Amino acid sequence: MRHSLTQQDHFGFIDEYAKREVRRATLKAICIPGYQVPYSSREMPMGRGFGTGGLQLTLSMIGPTDTLKVIDQGSDESVNAENIKGFVQQVCSGVHVTNKATEASIVQTRHRIPEAPMSEGQILVFQVPYPDSLVVVEASESKRRVMHSEADYAKLWVKLYEDIVRYGEITISHRYPTEIHGGYVIDPSPIPRYDTARLHQSPVIHLFGAGREKKIYAVPPYTDAKPLAFEDHAFRVESFLDQDGEQASCSVCGAKGVYFDEHYTDDGVVQYKCSDTDFCLQNLTNQKNGQ
């Protein structure tokens, strides 16, 4: 039966016991950087795969004085982002929502880190479809757990080795395996390489919630996050070049050196636009105001 929200619904939708459990798992995840903490992921009034893990993290932490930003692949206006924002506003009275990353105390995100530099005290909550970096090389979860506990990532390294053999470089575009604090190797959710590099020594608390897979893990502030790479094949982020081979700029705001979405015009020309819509809009506003 479809759940209808009522006045009797608890602040933050999930009950206090469930919130405490998520918080305990979160604290453990922060204490053991990169370790996947199992938790009893609750049913949410949205389908698994639509951000239920991230949402449970957000709802377990959020309070009336918090300000929330939700983005979906950099966009504040996508259906997923709007739905989650709307839901949180319904079940968390008093919570403010914003599009500005710098104003938000909690940013729930799907597949991007906001372009605007974030600061200490802010929390970035990732919606994670596949939490385990080893799932691409080992199907059995019990074996994966042993491999993680023994830091046995050789099979993952073989995958990188074979990528170089076949293509001359490592071709993983997103979910790039990243070693956290010299220990566990995480799947940093499907963020692009550009964002993977930004996890390193970031002042923000990064929390990763996988609702379907029932796992929470974290990259605490000022923690080493090292994407796996060979000594002679360094990790590199995406490069966006225009037709002249120069660094591309956003076709809307003119920004350079940020992560772009790629568009093709009717005559087949590639155009780039900032993936982070709020960042792009701020740039335009600043330009109009002459800043």
Next chain:
Amino acid sequence: MANKVLEVNNVKKVYGSECPDCLQSTGPEHASNICPSCGSIVALGGVSFDLHANECLGIVGESGSGKSTLVKSLYFDQSVTSGKAWFTDQQGERIDLFAQHAAQQRWLRNNRLGMVYQNPHIGLNFDFTVGGNIAERLLMGGSRNYAKIRSSVQSYLEKVEIPLARMDDMPADFSGGMQQRVQIAKALVTKPSLLFLDEVTTGLDLSVQARILDLILQLRYDLDVAMIVVTHDLGVVRLLADRTIVMKNGQVVEGGLTDQVLHDPQHKYTQRLISSEL
């Protein structure tokens, strides 16, 4: 005599509940390794032997005698019920094998020991290329330089006579003999001081068997590695092993220099084995 690489002392492996009668009521003299009191299977009933540096020890016996259980226990594929095994590595450190925790055992497997299985599907990962399989051992050991890894892989594939043009092919595309040679390269690429060979030539045709055995012999002298060769083929131990122990029903019935064991067998079972009366 050179230093001991391995000292195995009174190793037991019992499948089942184990009772006080298990050891007394099983073994060659009882012609069974099933305890009549509790029904437990005594796979290893107190096996002891030493292995010296650069030495090749043959372990022969019929199917079910416990020879594979013994090497699989020493390679941590199986746990033992009791007993000790001391391994001395290249640096002279003496390691109590069965007292190591899982991560230490894995480290030893990857860096100090090597194993070639009878079945390549156990020894090789068929989802990776041949080169990737060999590289995996180096990556487990912490190598992170692609060019050096590639070069080591090539060098060991050359040693086992695999054409380099095929190093990026999948193992499934290789013949049985080639898969065994890839296993040997994989086992040796980390320069272990002790190599286990578990029925490496079983199931291969005679010409391929001969090539594999020649290769092992050559590598043994080139790489100065101690070996334990498990086989039921007496020709294999005659060619490879300096010393041989004979196992039956989980116990060692006879041991000595290979020539001595093969030409002047003392135990009745060994005599029957050699005269192929079995």
